[in-house]
Amino acid sequence: MRHEGRYFFTGSGPIPALTTYYSLDDPALAGKLASRGIDRYIAYEVPIALVRECYGPKFGMVMGDLHQEDDLRVLDYNGHHVFHVFELDDLGAPVFHRKKQKSGGPLVLNGA
Numbered sequence: 001m002r003h004e005g006r007y008f009f010t011g012s013g014p015i016p017a018l019t020t021y022y023s024l025d026d027p028a029l030a031g032k033l034a035s036r037g038i039d040r041y042i043a044y045e046v047p048i049a050l051v052r053e054c055y056g057p058k059f060g061m062v063m064g065d066l067h068q069e070d071d072l073r074v075l076d077y078n079g080h081h082v083f084h085v086f087e088l089d090d091l092g093a094p095v096f097h098r099k100k101q102k103s104g105g106p107l108v109l110n111g112a
Contacts, residue, residue, distance in 0.1 A: 003063065005046035006072075007091055010038050013079025016051065016086070018062055019072045024095040032072050039099035045092035051075070054085045 002022060008015045015038075021029040024043045033041065052059045055075055062073045076082050 003048060005048045005051035007044040007046050007086060008033070008038070009042040009044075011040065014082040015077075015079075016046070016055075016075040016082055017072050018048075018051065018059075018075065021072070025097075029072070030097055033097075034099070039097075041097050043095045043097065046086060046090065050086070050090055 002020065004019050004021065006017045006019050006024070008017065019029065021032075023029070024045065030039075033039070055062075058075060062075055076085070
């Protein structure tokens with residue numbers, strides 16, 4: 001199973017997470033976030049080695065808790081700390097996500 005480092009800018013602040021979702025625009029990932037009340041966000045890929053380096057022992061604990069194929073585990077809930085853990089230059093290209101529109105599925109703009 002492949003694990004990915006993710007960084008989400010949400011209305012309540014930044015959230016670093018580990019996921020088993022391969023793509024940031026995976027509708028199942030958007031559904032998982034929506035089930036947690038997050039339906040609008042900017043998502044970034046973060047190199048897994050960098051996440052490991054920044055979070056040390058906590059990274060290992062969270063990795064040990066990733067079991068399902070469609071899983072997402074938050075590493076840190078302290079937005080102020082999270083914002084200063086990663087350099088913005090270390091984040092991948094942004095993926096913008098807004099809640100579903102009445103006419104269809106979620107509006108996902110890649111890098112726009």
